[in-house]
Amino acid sequence: MRKDKEKAFELRHQNKSYKFISRQLDIPLGTLAGWFKNELWSQDIRDSLGQKTSLAFPDNLNRMVAANKKRWADLRESYREAAVKEFAKLRDSPLFLCAIMLYWGTGEKSQKSPRVKLTSSDPGMIKIFYKFLVEVAAIPREKISAWLLLYPDLIDSVQKNFWSKATGIPFEKFTKSTYIKGKHHTRRLSYGVCSIQVSSRALKERLLEWIELYQNYFRSDSFITLEK
Secondary structure (H helix, E strand, O other), rough: HHHHHHHHHHHHHOOOOOOHHHHHOOOOHHHHHHHOOOOHHHHHHHHHHHHOOOOOHHHHHHHHHHHHHHHHHHHHHHHHHHHHHHHHHOOOOOOHHHHHHHHHHHOOOOOOOOEEEEEEHHHHHHHHHHHHHHHOOOOOOHOOOEEEEOOOOOOHHHHHHOOOHHHHOOOOHOOEEEEEOOOOOOOOOOOOOOEEEEEEEHHHHHHHHHHHHHHHHHHOHHHHHHOO
């Protein structure tokens, strides 16, 4: 047996990986694979080494999960910090205040989802929030979509046309509508209910932070003094 091959087998018996042996002896990985492919004991070493690095094993998986959680937590914190800086400049803007109050009241506030969604039967509310998304949050118009909740006797295209003209949302940005099963005889929404939404973790975190900041601001001495 050639000396480098003999040394390679010696290192392999010491549970060394192909990469380690290749670096130590300057032997191509393909050559090592050919030497050891029929050695059952080498395959056992391969499996043992794989267990130490595979994400299928709890310790490694837990470390990866913890690292991902920290990365997302840090990212969310950076979005919140940005919101605090922006709040000082935007706080007294009528459009900003109105949009945040609307979202505080009827917006989707689950932290688990990056979706920013506001639902209302009032076209004026949807129009204000759409204007906020475009002009204040700087969300590209093509990223914003809407959909309708309608009664069975309402015509989909007619209602989409109404909401599009009333809110400024392009007709083509309205996705497939959802129809309510049955018809309520005492309660009627002539044009249905509209939901406007965009997927943005950055905006979702900022919106939640702005809501908290307004709550604190409304309780603060400076706001009370201003009111007096």
